Every structure is written in C-alpha cells, then in structure tokens.
Amino acid sequence: MVCPRCASNQSDNIKFCTSCGANLHAVRKAIDAPDAGKKFDSELRKLEMERRLGITPEVKRYNEIKAGVIVSSVGIGIAIFLFIFMQGIVGKVEPDVAPIITRLWIAGIIPFMVGLALIINGLVVSKRIVQALQREEKRETPLEEGETPRGLRAADTSQFIPTGMSVTDQTTRHLQNSERKSS
Numbered sequence: 753m754v755c756p757r758c759a760s761n762q763s764d765n766i767k768f769c770t771s772c773g774a775n776l777h778a779v780r781k782a783i784d785a786p787d788a789g790k791k792f793d794s795e796l797r798k799l800e801m802e803r804r805l806g807i808t809p810e811v812k813r814y815n816e817i818k819a820g821v822i823v824s825s826v827g828i829g830i831a832i833f834l835f836i837f838m839q840g841i842v843g844k845v846e847p848d849v850a851p852i853i854t855r856l857w858i859a860g861i862i863p864f865m866v867g868l869a870l871i872i873n874g875l876v877v878s879k880r881i882v883q884a885l886q887r888e889e890k891r892e893t894p895l896e897e898g899e900t901p902r903g904l905r906a907a908d909t910s911q912f913i914p915t916g917m918s919v920t921d922q923t924t925r926h927l928q929n930s931e932r933k934s935s
C-alpha cells in the first residue's frame with residue numbers, strides 16, 4: 753500500500769505508516785467501504801455546483817431566514833383561518849364537540865414555531881458557520897506575488913556579528929586552569 757500522506761511504500765499488514773505515522777488502517781477501511789467514494793463524490797459535486805451558481809454560505813443563511821419568515825407567516829395564517837372557520841362551525845355541531853373545534857386554531861402554532869426555529873437558526877447558528885468559513889478562507893488565501901508573509905524575516909547570512917570570544921578560547925582557558933590546580 754502507498755501511504756496517502758508521504759507516498760512511501762508500506763506493507764499491507766501494518767496499521768501505521770513507518771515514515772510519517774499516518775493511520776493506514778483507517779485509510780483501508782475508508783477505501784473498502786462500499787459507498788464511501790460515491791457519497792464523497794456526490795458531496796463534492798454538490799458543493800462545486802453550489803460554488804459555480806454563486807450559492808455561498810451567506811446566501812444559504814439569508815435563504816434560511818427567508819424560509820423561516822415564510823413558514824411563520826403561513827403558520828399565523830393557518831391559525832387565523834382555523835379560528836374564523838371553526839367559529840362558524842361551532843353552532844352546527846354537538847355541544848360536547850364544540851370546545852375541541854374552537855381550539856383547532858392551535859394547529860397553526862406548529863408551522864409558526866418551525867418558522868421561528870428557522871429564523872433563529874439563520875440568525876445565530878448559520879451566522880457563526882459563515883464567520884468560521886470566512887476565517888478559514890482568510891487563513892487559506894495564498895500570498896500574492898511579491899507579498900511577504902508576516903513573521904520573522906529571513907536571516908542575513910552576509911552579516912557577521914563579532915562575539916568577542918570564541919568557543920575554543922573558553923575551553924583552552926578552562927584546560928589551563930585545571931592543569932594549574934592539579935600540579
């Protein structure tokens with residue numbers, strides 16, 4: 753087997769790469785999984801298609817908030833419709849069924865709450881996901897030509913800094929002092 757990290761040839765019976773320590777057992781399991789490659793390929797195709805269409809995480813976030821507003825509005829509409837419609841039916845049904853019918857408008861609360869959850873998710877959770885992706889993109893952007901990376905500057909090897917002493921100088925002095933003491 754060839755290690756996917758360092759491209760060194762490895763025996764098929766070892767669990768970890770002897771060169772770089774990569775988990776070859778996990779790589780074998782991923783390769784041997786029946787739909788692992790298909791699922792991964794379809795996810796990559798989906799992400800690439802979204803990228804080409806201009807569907808960024810920010811656009812997905814706005815669409816989620818928009819969907820939440822629409823679903824919440826539909827829930828309120830259903831609740832109002834059921835309230836008015838059931839008030840007209842109440843007089844035509846048996847008295848013991850009337851309390852149930854007058855409370856059917858509460859069914860509109862379900863889509864309202866789903867829409868509210870979508871709005872909150874879009875405003876809070878998806879916002880953080882977008883921010884994390886933006887930070888990741890900033891970190892991965894390659895340097896433009898001529899641009900220098902932040903950090904330590906390259907050492908100037910043509911510059912000589914005199915130290916005032918030498919390594920052998922101290923060793924020689926130490927040896928001379930030890931000879932005097934032993935005599």
